[in-house]
Amino acid sequence: MKTLEELKKLRDESIKNLDMGSKEDEVRIVVGMATCGISAGAKPVYDTLIKEIEAKNLSNVRIVQTGCIGMCTYEPIVEVYAPNKEKITYTHVDAEKAKYILDELVEQEVVNKAEKTSLMDSEFYKKQKRVALRNCGFINPENIYEYIATDGYMALGKALSMTSDEVITLMKNSGLRGRGGAGFPTGMKWSFAAPNKADQKYIICNADEGDPGAFMDRSVLEGDPHAVLEAMAIAGYAIGATKGFIYVRAEYPVAVHRLEIAIKQARELGLLGKNIFNSGFDFDIETRLGAGAFVCGEETALMQSIEGKRGMSRVKPPFPANKGLWGKPSVINNVETLANIPQIVHNGPEWFKSFGTEKSAGTKVFALGGKITNTGLVEVPMGTTLREVIYDIGGGCPNGKEFKAVQTGGPSGGCLTKDHLDTPIEYETLMAVGSMMGSGGMIVMDEDNCMVDIARFFLEFTVDESCGKCTPCRVGTKRMLSILEKITSGNGTMEDLDELESLAQSVKDSSLCGLGQTAPNPVLSTLRYFKNEYIAHVVDKKCPAKHCKALLTYEINKDKCTGCTLCARKCPVHCIDGTVKNPHVINQELCIKCGNCFSVCRFGAVEKN
Numbered sequence: 001m002k003t004l005e006e007l008k009k010l011r012d013e014s015i016k017n018l019d020m021g022s023k024e025d026e027v028r029i030v031v032g033m034a035t036c037g038i039s040a041g042a043k044p045v046y047d048t049l050i051k052e053i054e055a056k057n058l059s060n061v062r063i064v065q066t067g068c069i070g071m072c073t074y075e076p077i078v079e080v081y082a083p084n085k086e087k088i089t090y091t092h093v094d095a096e097k098a099k100y101i102l103d104e105l106v107e108q109e110v111v112n113k114a115e116k117t118s119l120m121d122s123e124f125y126k127k128q129k130r131v132a133l134r135n136c137g138f139i140n141p142e143n144i145y146e147y148i149a150t151d152g153y154m155a156l157g158k159a160l161s162m163t164s165d166e167v168i169t170l171m172k173n174s175g176l177r178g179r180g181g182a183g184f185p186t187g188m189k190w191s192f193a194a195p196n197k198a199d200q201k202y203i204i205c206n207a208d209e210g211d212p213g214a215f216m217d218r219s220v221l222e223g224d225p226h227a228v229l230e231a232m233a234i235a236g237y238a239i240g241a242t243k244g245f246i247y248v249r250a251e252y253p254v255a256v257h258r259l260e261i262a263i264k265q266a267r268e269l270g271l272l273g274k275n276i277f278n279s280g281f282d283f284d285i286e287t288r289l290g291a292g293a294f295v296c297g298e299e300t301a302l303m304q305s306i307e308g309k310r311g312m313s314r315v316k317p318p319f320p321a322n323k324g325l326w327g328k329p330s331v332i333n334n335v336e337t338l339a340n341i342p343q344i345v346h347n348g349p350e351w352f353k354s355f356g357t358e359k360s361a362g363t364k365v366f367a368l369g370g371k372i373t374n375t376g377l378v379e380v381p382m383g384t385t386l387r388e389v390i391y392d393i394g395g396g397c398p399n400g401k402e403f404k405a406v407q408t409g410g411p412s413g414g415c416l417t418k419d420h421l422d423t424p425i426e427y428e429t430l431m432a433v434g435s436m437m438g439s440g441g442m443i444v445m446d447e448d449n450c451m452v453d454i455a456r457f458f459l460e461f462t463v464d465e466s467c468g469k470c471t472p473c474r475v476g477t478k479r480m481l482s483i484l485e486k487i488t489s490g491n492g493t494m495e496d497l498d499e500l501e502s503l504a505q506s507v508k509d510s511s512l513c514g515l516g517q518t519a520p521n522p523v524l525s526t527l528r529y530f531k532n533e534y535i536a537h538v539v540d541k542k543c544p545a546k547h548c549k550a551l552l553t554y555e556i557n558k559d560k561c562t563g564c565t566l567c568a569r570k571c572p573v574h575c576i577d578g579t580v581k582n583p584h585v586i587n588q589e590l591c592i593k594c595g596n597c598f599s600v601c602r603f604g605a606v607e608k609n
Contacts, residue, residue, distance in 0.1 A: 002270070002278055004157035007148070014149035027061045027105060028081040032137060034068035034222045035254050036215070040075035041094060048095040049078075052102050061105065067223015068215075069137035071124055072376040079137075080105070124374050124393055129355055131363045132179075132339035133379045136223030141258050144265040147226040153271050155345035159234045160279040167238040167345070168194060174349035175361030176341070180206060180297075180334030180439050181412070181514065183360070183427035186341075189331055192321035193239040196329040201241035203232045204325065204332040206302060207248035207255070210294035211410030212461060214441035216365040217335035219377050221248065221255035224339065225262035229272065229285060231338035234345060236283040239331055244285040247302050249292050259287055294411075294465035297439075298513045299332045301467065312467040313513035334439065336365050356382035360426040370407075370443040373398045378442075380425070387421035390444055401446035405530075409438025411458040412518035414525030415451060434525040436518070450547035451530040452537055455522045456484040462519040473516030476507035480523060489550040492538040501527055546608045549593050553609045556597075558583040560605035567597035567606060 031037070031046045049063050069077045074091035078101060081087055090101055130136075139146040147153075159167050172187030193201065205228055209217040221228065232244040248256055263285055266272040274282050288306050295301045296311040303325045305311040324330025340362060344352045353361045360382035366389065368378050373395030380389060386406060390396065397403050405415045414435035416423070423429055427437050445454065459481045468474045483500045486492050504520035504527075511517045527534060536544050543551040556567070556576075563581040568574075575591050578584030586597070598606045 004154075004161070004277055007153055007157055007277075010145070011148050011151065011154070014145040026083065027058075028064060029061060029101070030064050030066050030069075030079040030081065030138070032067070032069040032075060032077040032079075033065040034136075034219055035252075036068055036072040036219075037075045037077065038254065040072075042076040044095040045076050045078065045093050045098045048098040049102065052099055056102060058102070058105070061102075064140045065142070066138060067136040067141050068219040068377050070133070070377045071374060073374050123395070124376070124378075127384065127388055127392055128379050129363050129381050130379050131343055131352075132220060132227075132336050132365050133223070133377065134343070135227065136219055136377075139224065141223050141225055142261050144226060144262065144269065147224070151346060152226055152342075153230050155342035156230050156233050156237075156271065157277055159237055159345050160277050160281055164194060164238050164240065167234065170345065170349055171238070171341070174344045174352045175356075176337065176344060176352065177360065177427065178333065179336035179340075179364065179437075181409075181437070183437060186333065186337055189321065189333075190235060190238050192319070193241075193329045193331045196322060198328050200243065200326075200328045201236075201239055202325045202328060202330040203236045203239070203241045203244040204299075204302070204306070204330055205232055205244065205246040205248075205338055206297065206299065206332050206334040207246055207252075208290050208293075208297045208302060209249065209252075209335070209439060210292070210297050210465070211412075211439055211441040212458075213367060213369045213443050214410055214439055215367045216377065216440045218252050218255050220335050220339050220365075221252065222258055225255075225258050226266065227339045227342055228259075228335055229262055229266055231333075231341035232285060233272065233276065233283045234341055235331060235333065235338070237281050239329070241329075241331070242282045242284070244283065245306055245325070246285060246287045247290055247296070247306055248287060250289040251292055256287060256289065263287070293467070294461075295467045295513070295515050298515060301513070302332065303330065310467075312469045313515070315512065336440065357424070357426055359428060364425060364437065364440060366440045366442040368394050368442050368444070371397045371401065371446040371449070372444040382426055383424045385422050385424055386416065389425070389442065390421065394444065397444065397446040401448065403444065404447050404449055405445045405451060405454075407435075407443040407445070407454070407458075407522070408441070409436040409518075409521070410441040411461050412436060412514070412521055413438045413441075414521045415445070415454060415529065416525070417529045419529075434521070434528055436521070448545055448547065450488075450543050450545040451526045451533050452484065452543075453488055453545075453547055455526045456481065456488055458522040459484060459519065462515060466515060466519075470510075470512035470516060472507045472510040473512065473519065476503055476511075477516070477519050479503060480507065480520065484523070487534065487537050488543075488548045490537070490541050490548075492534075494535075494538055497527070497534055497538060549595075552593050552595075553588065554586055554591060554593065554595070554598055555607055555609060556584050556586055557605050557607055560603050562603055562605070564602075566600050566602070570596045570600045572596065 076093045078090040078093045168190050176186045177183040293311045296305045300314045301311040320330045356362045363379050365379045407415050463477045463481050466473045483496050504523045508520045561583040568576040575587040
């Protein structure tokens with residue numbers, strides 16, 4: 001690719017001639033083949049469609065694999081694009097149902113053998129605005145021409161016609177803030193690295209997504225890898241870097257595979273490598289696989305890992321913009337941040353600021369999970385409230401359960417209550433109520449979740465993931481976990497609560513890096529909003545959510561027991577006594593609280609107290 005004009009011609013050809021479903025008689029069938037789709041069984045669906053198309057000799061039908069379509073609850077998902085017709089979405093598709101989809105295309109009639117809907121008209125999508133996810137679930141991520149057909153690499157061509165200072169100014173004017181956690185202004189970060197003189201500078205993509213329940217970055221890499229490559233090249237031009245690294249965890253094999261394909265394709269077309277667009281600008285990218293250490297999401301630990309050292313945080317300053325990878329000026333942005341950049345450059349900063357809020361421009365992607373009806377990938381304008389995401393988009397808690405809390409920001413965030421549902425999603429507003437934006441995990445909890453145990457779960461994770469370099473994190477988090485385990489086992493005291501809160505604040509204030517500084521957030525937020533649950537565990541020796549095993553008692557309601565003996569037969573320690581057709585009794589001294597009796601009773605006679 002020698003010039004921007006050549007790219008424009010290629011774009012126009014790609015729209016007309018390739019798998020975009022735009023030919024007059026062509027039907028394009030898209031199969032969601034991200035990790036979520038594959039794990040739900042999309043591969044047999046994809047293979048069946050290809051086989052059936054060949055068998056039926058449907059030369060005008062094209063099968064395309066794509067990334068995450070969004071509604072992970074409904075996977076496997078198949079979407080059909082036909083000229084001059086509304087897109088049709090089929091959900092919960094299996095290999096057998098895939099055949100019926102093709103029958104509909106051949107017979108031109110609905111056979112109702114697969115669930116069919118128009119997802120874009122559903123509540124799940126109505127309040128979304130897709131920027132970072134614009135191509136996910138639509139283009140084939142392994143075909144660079146489909147990315148080019150959606151104006152791919154046009155932003156890079158535009159940036160190379162500007163000065164590096166103009167590109168940085170454009171990014172500053174856009175108001176884009178880092179989507180990886182703290183929300184530092186992207187343009188400002190670039191401006192710190194640009195003036196530094198060095199024989200080598202680096203652009204690093206942080207794809208080390210380690211939060212439990214988070215899959216935003218993985219989905220972008222699996223569904224639109226070229227957007228990240230294009231953004232890194234733009235960033236490289238802005239700061240004077242010629243080399244980029246994508247640090248991605250090895251647990252993302254689909255993402256890694258598609259990244260490698262994308263890099264190879266971009267090099268072949270001259271969009272990476274030497275003298276891009278005849279501008280004299282050189283830039284190339286390599287991937288580096290992480291071993292899954294959560295701490296390597298912290299920028300200094302990440303750079304240590306790329307250098308082949310143990311991933312441990314270091315003291316700042318010096319900051320990476322001055323002394324980063326191998327001691328050279330470096331800029332680190334996460335996947336979602338980068339995915340926004342090509343569109344900002346292509347459409348202009350005012351376009352980006354036209355949605356979102358004054359302090360938080362643009363959109364934010366969330367991985368919506370937990371006790372929620374519509375699990376999936378959500379992208380909403382900044383300023384959207386938690387209520388809109390959880391109820392309007394997510395569909396609320398399933399099975400008629402009452403919403404209790406939402407954890408934003410992963411293990412580094414806090415748990416918010418129903419009193420916070422009308423809080424707008426912005427960096428400052430979430431921090432003000434004791435949570436944070438984080439990378440975008442959003443875990444919903446219902447009435448059956450014990451908030452003390454939730455705090456214990458997240459702290460257990462951070463204890464395991466601490467690199468051990470600084471004492472507050474290494475020792476303090478472990479001591480906090482010990483107290484939480486004591487409380488959930490029924491042995492806690494009121495003095496333990498005081499020590500837990502004091503220790504959490506000390507760890508937050510004195511840890512070296514973001515992992516330790518934010519690790520106490522789940523504890524502090526649950527102590528702040530669910531103190532009554534802690535007191536119930538300590539004083540009453542009861543778990544209000546009836547979750548903590550050590551504080552449970554299983555009893556049989558004699559009025560409901562039919563004497564079917566099933567509970568007695570399933571008890572592993574034979575602590576249930578009774579005869580056929582007569583009420584049974586649990587020997588509390590022998591009961592190990594395994595819950596088998598509760599699970600197998602068909603009459604609701606076994607009760608948890």
